[in-house]
Amino acid sequence: MSEKLKIGITMGDPASIGPEITVRAFADKALYEMCNPVVIGDADVMAEAVKIVGKPEIRINSIEKISDAKFEYGTIDVYDMKLVDISNFERGTVSVISGEAAFQYVKTVIELALAGEVDATVTNALNKEAINLAGHHYSGHTEIYADLTKTSKYSMMLAHENLRVVHVSTHVSLRKACDLVKKERVLEVIRIANNACKALGIESPKVGVAGLNPHSGENGLFGDEEILEIIPAIKQAKQEGIIVEGPIPPDTIFSKAKGGMYDIVVAMYHDQGHIPLKVLGFVYNQKEQKWDAVSGVNITLGLPIIRVSVDHGTAFDQAGMGTASELSLRNAIEYSILLANSKKIN
Numbered sequence: 001m002s003e004k005l006k007i008g009i010t011m012g013d014p015a016s017i018g019p020e021i022t023v024r025a026f027a028d029k030a031l032y033e034m035c036n037p038v039v040i041g042d043a044d045v046m047a048e049a050v051k052i053v054g055k056p057e058i059r060i061n062s063i064e065k066i067s068d069a070k071f072e073y074g075t076i077d078v079y080d081m082k083l084v085d086i087s088n089f090e091r092g093t094v095s096v097i098s099g100e101a102a103f104q105y106v107k108t109v110i111e112l113a114l115a116g117e118v119d120a121t122v123t124n125a126l127n128k129e130a131i132n133l134a135g136h137h138y139s140g141h142t143e144i145y146a147d148l149t150k151t152s153k154y155s156m157m158l159a160h161e162n163l164r165v166v167h168v169s170t171h172v173s174l175r176k177a178c179d180l181v182k183k184e185r186v187l188e189v190i191r192i193a194n195n196a197c198k199a200l201g202i203e204s205p206k207v208g209v210a211g212l213n214p215h216s217g218e219n220g221l222f223g224d225e226e227i228l229e230i231i232p233a234i235k236q237a238k239q240e241g242i243i244v245e246g247p248i249p250p251d252t253i254f255s256k257a258k259g260g261m262y263d264i265v266v267a268m269y270h271d272q273g274h275i276p277l278k279v280l281g282f283v284y285n286q287k288e289q290k291w292d293a294v295s296g297v298n299i300t301l302g303l304p305i306i307r308v309s310v311d312h313g314t315a316f317d318q319a320g321m322g323t324a325s326e327l328s329l330r331n332a333i334e335y336s337i338l339l340a341n342s343k344k345i346n
């Protein structure tokens with residue numbers, strides 16, 4: 001029996017590019033050399049994805065328990081939830097059926113990880129509108145994982161090569177995000193960022209904290225969140241022995257971090273952190289009218305189990321076309337192995 005780590009990978013929204021990019025990732029022999037991968041999804045949908053991607057040599061092995069997985073290159077083991085009737089389902093659209101299925105794959109992979117049946121979890125994208133239509137009122141995986149693992153202190157991290165970003169808030173309106181910049185939360189995220197770097201093998205991480213306002217508020221001229229909330233959080237983190245600087249003006253902190261000045265950036269809200277990461281990881285080629293690369297990962301920090309995700313969405317506009325890139329999924333699987341080996345994520 002192989003000693004490799006077992007990685008549970010959700011198929012994502014069945015109507016999305018998730019099934020196709022999963023086949024592409026599994027078509028690479030190197031994946032099976034790194035780990036024992038298993039898909040949590042629907043075998044029939046995966047069999048269709050094999051056709052879309054044009055890999056007829058790949059077999060789908062429908063299993064009901066992880067111990068039935070073969071973990072052999074050329075076979076994709078699918079923990080088969082049988083939630084989608086492929087004769088009656090449409091790719092590239094939001095639906096209750098797909099939302100329900102995507103939610104159940106996530107719930108199941110969390111249960112498998114909590115039970116120790118898989119060593120780490122990787123998620124393909126789900127569609128937030130679809131899961132909500134299906135009655136699961138969450139704003140994303142992050143909140144589902146936090147709820148089902150009973151975690152109260154967590155944060156979303158995105159990473160692309162040496163640029164890492166952790167967020168003070170994520171899926172809330174911009175107005176609300178400003179109100180969530182509070183000393184206690186900023187401090188909590190600084191601590192989470194520091195621990196995450198250590199889990200990734202960085203011995204003495206240097207944390208950079210972004211300001212909220214233009215020029216970090218220019219000493220109160222353009223807003224006082226820096227003075228009232230962010231600077232006090234940084235002061236306390238320093239007292240705790242964390243190597244941390246800030247608030248750094250948000251327009252330059254990411255160039256500094258990319259150049260190596262910081263190991264990780266604490267961003268004050270979703271798009272402040274997501275835009276620089278995606279400008280680096282998503283490369284659009286106008287001449288050929290396609291994405292040359294879609295790379296980077298999304299990690300939920302603070303959980304008792306490991307969760308790494310693709311950092312793109314469901315890409316319904318490309319579903320069923322066989323054109324989507326599996327690079328971000330490969331990045332996510334590699335990161336999950338790194339973290340599972342470290343087992344120090346918190």
Ligand SMILES: NC(=O)C1=CN([C@@H]2O[C@H](COP(=O)(O)OP(=O)(O)OC[C@H]3O[C@@H](n4cnc5c(N)ncnc54)[C@H](O)[C@@H]3O)[C@@H](O)[C@H]2O)C=CC1
Binds near residue numbers: 309312
């Ligand atoms: N981890 C997750 O579950 C995530 C889910 N979403 C959800 O996905 C849905 C769509 O979100 P959008 O903002 O449209 O972002 P998106 O990432 O799905 O699409 C943005 C653009 O990137 C392209 N693209 C995305 N992934 C690609 C890949 N692997 N290969 C080639 N091209 C790719 C798409 O075709 C599109 O042009 C929303 O419901 C959103 O909530 C978005 C981000 C992450």
Ligand SMILES: O=C(CO)COP(=O)(O)O
Binds near residue numbers: 141274298
């Ligand atoms: O939408 C996302 C990033 O904006 C991803 O969110 P989740 O990882 O919570 O699903």
